[in-house]
Structures are given as C-alpha cells and as structure tokens.
C-alpha cells in the first residue's frame with residue numbers, strides 16, 4: 001500500500017486552487033465557448049471534469065508506460081455489470097484534489113458539491129454484484145495491481161424509479177455516455193463479433209476434425225475506456241466497456257445488393273445489443289437479446305485478451321501465465337467455450353491442451369443460491385445463435401460425463417446431476433456447470449455461502465473436485481463508502497489515526513483505544529447527528545416529509561426482493577403503529593427509511609413497495625404518531641442516494657431468511673459508518689458479528705440449517721405462528737381490513753402467501769425480530785453506550801475492505817505478482 005502524505009498544507013492548496021481555476025477558465029472558453037457570466041452549472045461540471053480528466057490521463061499513461069517495461073500477469077474481470085455511480089468526486093479524492101478544487105470553485109462563486117450533484121450516475125448494474133465489480137476495479141488500481149474490468153457500455157442503465165402514488169413506475173435512464181468526460185473511445189481496437197449461421201464440417205489432411213463456423217451476422221464491438229484511478233493517484237487501470245455497432249463490411253454488402261432499407265434495418269437491430277441493461281429478477285431465460293449481450297461481452301473481451309497476450313511473444317499454451325479471467329457470476333461463462341473455439345479452431349491446439357489452458361486461465365464466482373436465479377439457456381436457442389459454441393459445449397460435456405461415469409458408475413443419478421445439459425421437456429444448458437468444469441477456482445462470497453455451494457448447490461461437483469472450491473468474503477472500498485460518503489467521520493479518523501487507514505482499513509483497530517473517552521464519543525455522536533440532519537434536509541427537499549434527527553434512524557436500503565424480507569420490516573412497523581394507536585403505548589421515537597427498486601416484472605416485490613408506501617402515508621398522516629413514528633420510502637435508490645443515506649443510519653436492517661443472501665455488502669457499508677446491525681445469521685452478517693462481537697450485533701431468527709430442515713421435511717406451517725402470537729395476528733389482520741388502501745383486496749395476496757406458504761419464513765421469525773427491536777429501543781436510550789458500541793464495531797470492520805478481498809483473489813486465484 002502506498003504511504004500517504006498528511007493533508008497538504010494550506011499554502012499548497014492555495015497554489016493548486018489557482019492552477020485549477022486557470023484551467024477551468026480555459027476549458028470553459030475553448031471547449032465550451034462560454035464566458036463565466038453565461039456559464040450554466042452543467043457547463044462548470046463539464047469544465048471541472050475536464051480539468052480532472054487531464055490528470056487522470058497523465059496517471060494512466062504513466063502506469064501503462066511503467067508496466068510496459070515490466071510485463072506481468074494481468075487479471076481480466078468480466079462482468080455484465082459495473083455499478084460505478086458518479087466519478088467526479090471520487091477522482092478528485094483519489095488525486096488529492098478535493099480541497100483545491102473546492103477552493104477554486106469557491107473563488108469563482110461556485111459550490112463544488114452543488115455542481116458535482118449534477119453528474120449523472122453511471123448505473124450500469126442492478127445491485128450487489130455490479131457494485132462489487134466497481135469496488136474491485138477501484139481496489140485493483142489502488143493496490144497498483146494489473147487488471148482490467150470488461151463490461152458493456154449500455155446506453156440505458158438500470159431504470160429510474162418514480163411513483164404514481166404508492167405504485168412504482170419505471171422510466172428509462174439515458175446516462176449520456178457519448179458525452180461522458182470519463183470515457184475514451186478506442187475505435188482502432190474494435191473487433192468483429194459473429195452470430196448465427198451454421199458450422200461446415202470438414203477434415204484436415206491428417207484427418208483431424210476442422211469445422212468452420214459460417215456466421216449469419218457480423219457486428220462490431222467498440223471499446224470505450226474508463227480510467228480507474230487508484231487512491232493516491234499512483235496508478236490507473238481501465239474499465240473497458242464495449243458498445244455494439246453495425247459492421248461496415250456487411251452493411252456494404254447489403255448496400256451493393258440494393259437493399260438500402262434492409263441495410264439500415266440491420267444497423268438498428270445490431271445496435272440494440274448494447275442498448276439496455278437487463279434488470280435482475282426479470283425472466284431472462286429464452287431472451288435472445290440477453291444471450292447475445294453475454295456472448296458479445298465475452299467475444300470482445302477475449303479478443304482483447306488474446307491481442308494483449310500476442311504482444312508477449314509467448315506461445316499460446318502459456319496464456320495462463322499472463323492472463324487470469326474472472327467470471328463475475330455465470331453471465332460471462334461463454335468465454336470458456338469462446339476460448340476453446342479460438343484455441344482449437346484458430347490456434348489448432350489439441351483439445352486436451354486447449355482445455356488445460358482454458359481451465360488454468362478461468363475462474364468463477366457464484367453470487368446466488370436462489371434456484372430461479374441460476375442461468376439456463378435453451379439448447380435450441382444456443383444452437384441457433386452460437387452453433388459452433390454449442391458443439392464445443394457438447395464435447396466438454398461428453399468428456400466430463402465420461403469422467404463422472406468412471407468415478408460413480410453408469411447408472412448413478414449423480415451423473416445426470418452434473419451434466420451440462422438439463423434434460424426433460426426443453427433441454428437447457430446449465431451455465432453454472434459449464435463455469436465449474438471450465439475453471440480452476442470456484443468461489444462463494446461469504447463463508448456460509450461457500451459452504452452452501454459445496455453442500456447444497458452443487459454437492460456432486462464438490463465431491464468430484466473439492467480442491468477447486470474456495471471462499472472469498474466480499475468487501476467494499478473505504479474510499480467511496482467512508483472517505484467520500486462521510487467526510488466528517490473520515491476527518492475524525494484522520495485526526496485520530498493519520499491518513500493511512502484509507503488504504504489499510506485494519507488500522508481502524510486503533511480506534512478501540514478511545515472507547516472510554518467521553519469527548520471522543522461525543523464527537524462521534526455529533527457527527528452522526530449532523531449526518532442525520534443532512535439526510536432530513538434532503539428528504540424534506542425532495543419529498544416534503546419532515547424527519548426528526550433526534551429519533552432512531554432505522555434503514556433498509558437494497559433491491560426489493562421477497563428473500564430480503566422488506567415485508568418483515570414493514571410488518572414490525574405496523575406492530576409499532578398498533579401499539580401506539582390501538583394500545584396507547586409509548587414507543588421510543590423512530591424513523592424508518594426504505595429505498596430500493598423492484599424489477600419491472602416482479603409483481604410480488606411491487607406489492608411490497610406498494611404496502612410500505614401506503615403504510616407510510618397512513619402513519620405519517622396520523623397525528624398520534626407525531627414525534628414517535630415516521631416512515632419514508634425514498635425514490636430511485638442508486639449509488640449516490642446510498643452515499644447520502646448510509647452515514648445517517650443508526651440501525652442497519654440485514655434481515656434476509658437465513659441461507660438466502662449470498663453475502664450482502666450494504667451490511668458492511670452501514671456498519672462501517674457506525675450503524676448497529678439487526679440481522680439474521682446469513683451471508684457476511686455472520687462474519688461481521690464475529691468481528692464486532694455478539695454483544696454489538698442484534699442477531700435474531702432461524703438458522704440456515706433450521707430453515708433448510710423445515711423446507712426439506714415440510715414441517716413449516718406459518719398459520720400456527722399467527723395463531724400463537726396475538727401481536728402477529730393483529731398485524732396480519734390489518735393487511736386485509738382496508739386501512740392502508742381502500743381497496744380491501746389490495747394486500748390479500750400478501751396475506752395469503754404469508755398464511756399459506758410463507759416461503760421466506762416471515763412469520764416464524766416475527767416474534768424474535770420484534771424482541772430484537774425492543775432491545776434496540778432500550779439500548780438507544782443510553783446514547784453514550786450506543787455510540788460506544790458503534791465505535792467498537794467500526795474499529796473491528798477493517799476486514800471488510802475490498803482491498804483485502806482483492807488481495808486474496810490476487811494471491812490465491814489469479815497468482816498476480818506483487819499481490
């Protein structure tokens with residue numbers, strides 16, 4: 001890790017501010033042809049981005065020059081999603097320019113924060129998986145490890161969320177990437193991507209099978225590079241995003257044939273390939289466009305990987321000594337078939353050699369245990385879109401099944417269980433199985449998750465190849481999620497520890513020394529209050545709702561999904577509401593903050609949002625709740641909104657049904673900003689609890705094992721829980737008595753699911769959850785003890801830096817030098 005200088009002297013800040021001011025004037029004049037008097041805030045945004053971009057590019061070229069002299073192994077992180085968010089402030093922070101830039105702006109009568117707030121989020125991801133990828137590329141750059149993120153430059157990121165009353169409405173999110181100051185188009189490195197067509201069988205002189213793929217369609221992949229600058233500015237890597245464009249070769253052919261309209265048509269359909277990010281939890285199976293997107297990414301990335309490798313002059317059998325390919329979930333798994341195709345068909349390697357090279361190069365991260373989220377593609381579709389790849393997948397499967405039969409015997413049911421092809425009805429390719437057999441490493445993202453992969457998800461593969469399975473518990477970058485999101489807290493850490501904690505998060509351990517220092521605890525308390533006031537101003541400004549910063553802020557922010565159990569949270573809020581209005585009880589003042597998007601086609605998730613917003617309206621409008629209970633659902637959750645909410649949280653809700661949340665990373669962000677967690681023993685919650693100590697973590701609910709057993713033996717009967725718990729029964733009754741929506745039937749489906757099947761065990765965990773919240777309310781009364789707990793947590797969360805996670809990948813999976 002680089003040694004960081006103490007805060008630059010104010011003299012130096014003044015000098016740097018003067019330089020920035022000059023450059024701003026020059027950008028405004030010569031790039032935008034504007035005078036300062038006529039410049040809009042958006043003009044100033046462009047100008048400041050351009051000033052930063054110069055330095056980013058200088059760092060990038062210096063890094064590339066240095067590495068050219070000393071070629072080393074590089075990781076290619078393939079991901080359909082990179083949830084980057086905004087880049088201006090993070091780049092300023094990395095370059096140590098935040099203060100001088102703020103000063104330069106102030107000298108011009110401008111407010112940097114206000115200008116920066118106009119930048120559009122790059123929302124090229126759905127949630128956890130995409131944000132993890134963004135944290136990883138940032139950590140790679142900060143640690144000066146050679147790596148490149150490879151993704152798609154979608155024109156439209158994840159949809160914007162608006163509301164029609166309580167109902168979610170989706171709007172297109174056009175992020176204007178064509179004019180982004182952070183992207184550099186590399187048309188000279190474009191590549192050709194083939195699709196459809198057929199395979200012509202033929203044999204070489206020696207009798208070897210030499211098939212030729214005659215594609216039916218050809219398009220271009222255009223790289224756009226987003227430099228990712230490491231903290232301290234010492235190194236920069238690339239996030240390379242490909243956009244699809246019609247290939248001129250083919251277009252000309254059609255033009256010559258006289259089909260003008262057809263040619264333009266072709267262009268339209270080709271360019272839809274990188275048009276829009278698919279929302280997760282949307283039924284994507286059988287969606288041809290999604291399959292093509294996935295192949296498009298892998299073909300473009302593989303082209304770059306082999307081009308860069310060819311510069312080494314090494315024989316292709318040595319690919320794995322210069323390149324590691326990490327698959328972020330199964331979405332880029334076709335890279336395994338693509339690499340085999342190039343090695344066998346183009347480089348003419350024998351199958352076994354090609355297979356060893358492929359396995360040694362590729363590794364796969366699993367991010368979900370939910371069966372419905374496992375990717376499967378219909379064989380028919382795959383055959384039509386990628387005929388040669390389908391042949392290769394069959395061949396991989398045949399060889400793997402031979403091995404499985406040799407091990408277990410012919411009729412053993414385990415053989416069918418590991419097949420890459422799912423039989424019965426329409427046949428499907430199981431992408432996770434392809435990823436597993438084609439990789440030397442398969443990892444989960446938290447300890448429990450990795451155990452469940454081995455024991456329940458793919459036990460037979462674990463039996464066949466136990467050495468390939470390993471765990472890499474997720475992490476988050478402390479730059480964005482602490483230094484950038486929470487400047488007052490970061491300043492306290494700087495004052496107490498020096499600046500190094502930003503790149504060595506384990507140093508937070510030294511904070512524990514101040515646990516019994518009342519003045520320190522008081523400073524912490526004041527910072528939290530100021531952050532809560534800031535959020536309250538935002539909520540008032542954007543929604544017109546007044547929050548009480550003295551109340552406990554209880555936060556659940558994440559995608560809306562049944563397994564994440566926002567429904568359990570709102571049921572408990574209803575319970576509090578009934579205690580106030582029906583039982584006349586006094587409850588400690590609380591503010592509940594929700595945010596999150598539901599996939600457009602996920603009806604159950606949309607119903608949950610509807611209920612939360614309706615209950616919020618009822619509670620916020622009831623004078624008996626004034627000063628006691630407030631509920632807000634903030635629209636359009638995204639990285640930037642997370643940065644605003646997280647520093648203001650007192651309590652972090654991490655309440656997924658045990659055994660369903662692979663890891664979670666919001667849990668880490670909130671805890672690192674001083675929120676105490678109420679959570680199930682699921683995903684990384686378990687490891688967080690181990691680090692902070694059980695007395696500083698409000699654990700409740702069934703264990704993954706107990707849930708698993710009840711699922712297996714069918715012994716769960718939710719209605720029995722309602723019958724045994726009067727509080728719960730009362731809450732459930734209000735779902736169908738029309739009190740939150742005059743349409744009585746509106747929430748009947750939620751009620752029926754809870755009382756009938758309750759797939760995610762809400763009712764089983766309700767009483768334990770309510771009990772945990774009673775303890776929280778009591779503990780929050782002793783404010784000093786509360787902040788002491790929060791401090792203790794922060795001091796023990798160094799483990800959850802993505803620097804640690806990436807270092808583990810780099811050492812144990814990618815084998816990068818200097819990691």
Ligand code: 26V
Pocket residue numbers: 126127128129130132278279280281282283284290329367368373445474661662663664665683
């Ligand atoms: C699935 C699909 C299928 C339809 C097309 C679009 C799409 C996009 C994403 C996904 C799978 C998402 C899986 C995911 O986000 N998993 C989360 O990964 C986090 C990082 O490891 C982890 O913290 C969360 O627990 C896990 O839910």
